[in-house]
Amino acid sequence: MAKETKISMAVIRRLPKYHRYLGELLRKDIDRISSKELSERIGFTASQIRQDLNCFGDFGQQGYGYNVKDLYDQIGKILGLDKNYKTVIVGAGNIGQAVANYAKFEKLGFHLQAIFDKNPKLVGIKIRDIEVKDVDCLDTYLKENKIDIGIICVPKEHAQSIADIMIKNGIKGIWNFAPTDLNAPDDVIVENVHLSESLMILSYRLNESELFKE
Amino acid sequence: MAKETKISMAVIRRLPKYHRYLGELLRKDIDRISSKELSERIGFTASQIRQDLNCFGDFGQQGYGYNVKDLYDQIGKILGLDKNYKTVIVGAGNIGQAVANYAKFEKLGFHLQAIFDKNPKLVGIKIRDIEVKDVDCLDTYLKENKIDIGIICVPKEHAQSIADIMIKNGIKGIWNFAPTDLNAPDDVIVENVHLSESLMILSYRLNESELFKE
DNA sequence: TAGATTGTTAATCGATTAACAATC
DNA sequence: TAGATTGTTAATCGATTAACAATC
Numbered sequence: 001m002a003k004e005t006k007i008s009m010a011v012i013r014r015l016p017k018y019h020r021y022l023g024e025l026l027r028k029d030i031d032r033i034s035s036k037e038l039s040e041r042i043g044f045t046a047s048q049i050r051q052d053l054n055c056f057g058d059f060g061q062q063g064y065g066y067n068v069k070d071l072y073d074q075i076g077k078i079l080g081l082d083k084n085y086k087t088v089i090v091g092a093g094n095i096g097q098a099v100a101n102y103a104k105f106e107k108l109g110f111h112l113q114a115i116f117d118k119n120p121k122l123v124g125i126k127i128r129d130i131e132v133k134d135v136d137c138l139d140t141y142l143k144e145n146k147i148d149i150g151i152i153c154v155p156k157e158h159a160q161s162i163a164d165i166m167i168k169n170g171i172k173g174i175w176n177f178a179p180t181d182l183n184a185p186d187d188v189i190v191e192n193v194h195l196s197e198s199l200m201i202l203s204y205r206l207n208e209s210e211l212f213k214e
Numbered sequence: 215m216a217k218e219t220k221i222s223m224a225v226i227r228r229l230p231k232y233h234r235y236l237g238e239l240l241r242k243d244i245d246r247i248s249s250k251e252l253s254e255r256i257g258f259t260a261s262q263i264r265q266d267l268n269c270f271g272d273f274g275q276q277g278y279g280y281n282v283k284d285l286y287d288q289i290g291k292i293l294g295l296d297k298n299y300k301t302v303i304v305g306a307g308n309i310g311q312a313v314a315n316y317a318k319f320e321k322l323g324f325h326l327q328a329i330f331d332k333n334p335k336l337v338g339i340k341i342r343d344i345e346v347k348d349v350d351c352l353d354t355y356l357k358e359n360k361i362d363i364g365i366i367c368v369p370k371e372h373a374q375s376i377a378d379i380m381i382k383n384g385i386k387g388i389w390n391f392a393p394t395d396l397n398a399p400d401d402v403i404v405e406n407v408h409l410s411e412s413l414m415i416l417s418y419r420l421n422e423s424e425l426f427k428e
Numbered sequence: 429t430a431g432a433t434t435g436t437t438a439a440t441c442g443a444t445t446a447a448c449a450a451t452c
Numbered sequence: 453t454a455g456a457t458t459g460t461t462a463a464t465c466g467a468t469t470a471a472c473a474a475t476c
Contacts (some may be wrong), residue, residue: 010443012418015409020393034457043395046457047445054459062458063452079414080421098312104393104410108417149416173420175413179234179318181257189423191416193409196318199232199389200293202363202405203322204226206292206387209403224467248433260433261469268435276434277476 011052015079017042018052022072034065084109085145085173090162091153092117092125092132095177099151100127110149114141118158138162142169151171156180163190225266229293231256232266232406236286248279298323299387300360304376305367306331306339306346309391313365324363328355332372352376356383362389370394377404 008060010176021042023178025033035046053059054070056078076082087110089096099105100115118135125132131139142165150166151160152174159178166174173189176182179197184190235256239247246406249260249267258265264392267273272294274280301324313319314329329341332349339346347355357378364380364398366373366388373392380388387403390396393411398404 006444007422011409011414015418016408020411020413036457045445047447048443050457050459051444056461060458061452062450063456065457075411077420080417081414083417083421085417085420094312094315094351098308101308102409105413108410108413110413135306142313148420162306173416175416187423189414189416191419193407193412194230195313195316195407197393198323198405198407199228199319199322199324200230200233200295202387202389203294203297204229204292204298204301205403205405206362207297208221209401222467250433259469261471264435265468266431272435274434275476276474277432279433333467 005055011055014044014052015075017082018049019072019075019079022068022075025068026072031068033064033068035060059072081108084111085148086111086113087149087151087175088112088116088138088141088147089151089153090113090116090135090138090166091155091177092119092122092127093153096151096153097127099153099177100130113147115144116141135162139165139169142166142171147161147171149175150178151175152182153177217273219269221269225269228258228266229289232263233286233295234291236282236289239282240286245282246279247282249274251279295322300325300326300327300363301363301365301389302326302328302330302352302355302361303365303367304330304349304352304380305369305391306333306336306341307367310365310367311341312346313391327359327361330355349376351378353383356380356385361385363389365389365391365406366390366396 007032021038024139034144038049050060057074059071059074089112092100092115096117100112105112111127112130112147114134114189115130115132117132117140122132123134127171147172148173150163150173152162154162155187156178160177160182163174163184167184167188171188173191174182174184176190176192177195179194181192182190217404219248241361241427242248249263252263255258264274270380271288273288277298301316303326306314308327310331314326319326326342326344329344329346330349330352331337331346336346337348362385364377364385364387366376373390374396377388377396381398381402384404387405388396388398390404390406391409393408396404
């Protein structure tokens with residue numbers, strides 16, 4: 001991570017897409033690519049691609065372009081995909097189970113250590129060989145086990161209190177699926193997945209375009 | 215939807231959050247709010263709130279502020295939440311099932327009509343009283359039933375071919391959970407939920423902040 | 429009326445695009 | 453070397469914030 005100055009959120013949100021497209025090129029045994037050609041595939045301007053990449057270092061070579069494998073690895077490193085994270089899921093309902101079973105998850109270095117729920121019908125069942133624990137044990141569990149990331153899949157009414165327990169016990173990142181904004185100190189990173197917002201935006205765009213006639 | 219000129223994506227992506235916060239105020243029996251007070255709750259500047267809302271009409275009143283119920287309803291209408299949409303899910307794996315069982319879904323006016331999968335082990339099972347059909351029937355089904363929105367929850371390798379069938383049969387919106395970018399004509403709206411991108415951004419931010427020491 | 433708060437214009441800030449010298 | 457393509461600066465575009473007259 002070469003250069004200084006704060007990277008803008010706009011750039012950061014494009015990084016995973018670079019990583020994904022470079023991964024595809026790699027699988028196609030393409031070993032070099034110019035910003036112009038990548039631009040045509042990925043849909044960003046060549047100029048933007050060069051600007052974005054230059055936030056992190058001089059990855060390219062004049063007259064040649066970028067080495068695909070190299071750049072893929074570099075961006076993976078920038079994204080922290082070379083690291084390992086210990087995670088817990090709180091909320092073993094539909095979304096919690098889907099996340100737990102989400103295969104890509106482990107591949108990216110996120111290792112699920114435990115799952116919690118408050119529903120007695122779910123406590124005790126096994127998901128991916130992990131027995132669901134009672135949420136009352138969460139606080140104790142987090143004290144006894146160093147966990148990096150907490151995944152919140154509970155209804156919005158309980159999300160903040162679960163987040164508070166996580167924060168109190170030193171969790172550094174929260175992946176929040178509850179449809180609410182969590183309060184957290186600056187040194188705890190919260191990344192939201194708000195499905196209903198996504199759906200509303202789809203609905204808006206459908207109507208805006210006048211495509212949708214009931 | 216009063217005013218003209220194209221609304222920017224930045225504004226649109228904030229609309230669901232307005233809707234959510236106004237819904238909360240409503241439940242707390244607060245019936246009027248100024249841009250300043252809303253600003254303190256929602257975390258946007260008062261100026262931005264007034265700018266955003268004015269894209270769609272003059273909802274406020276000088277010296278008074280905004281009527282919560284009114285504004286909530288207006289934004290709901292702008293988002294198309296007063297409409298009903300017929301949907302199908304293709305892919306009855308973890309994510310497909312989670313989406314199918316997602317309660318909020320129906321409440322927003324999205325009515326699930328059918329679920330498809332190609333796995334014989336899943337074909338025939340019932341999810342929310344809907345029997346999973348073989349994906350080979352998708353094309354015929356869409357010809358016989360007018361569906362508004364297709365939800366893609368299949369692995370990325372199959373996403374485009376499913377999308378093609380949907381597009382060919384007149385589906386106007388696609389909610390895409392497959393980690394790939396779909397090709398679609400301009401009159402088909404694609405809204406992506408890329409979970410792994412969200413996770414990568416969390417990972418990046420964790421490392422950037424130097425909070426994460428392995 | 430006086431006070432409050434909007435709607436809207438102007439100023440600022442930040443992000444994207446264009447251009448081109450540097451250089452492989 | 454000549455051609456290609458980067459890294460980077462400057463120009464443009466768009467989004468956010470500030471300011472304030474209009475008005476409830």
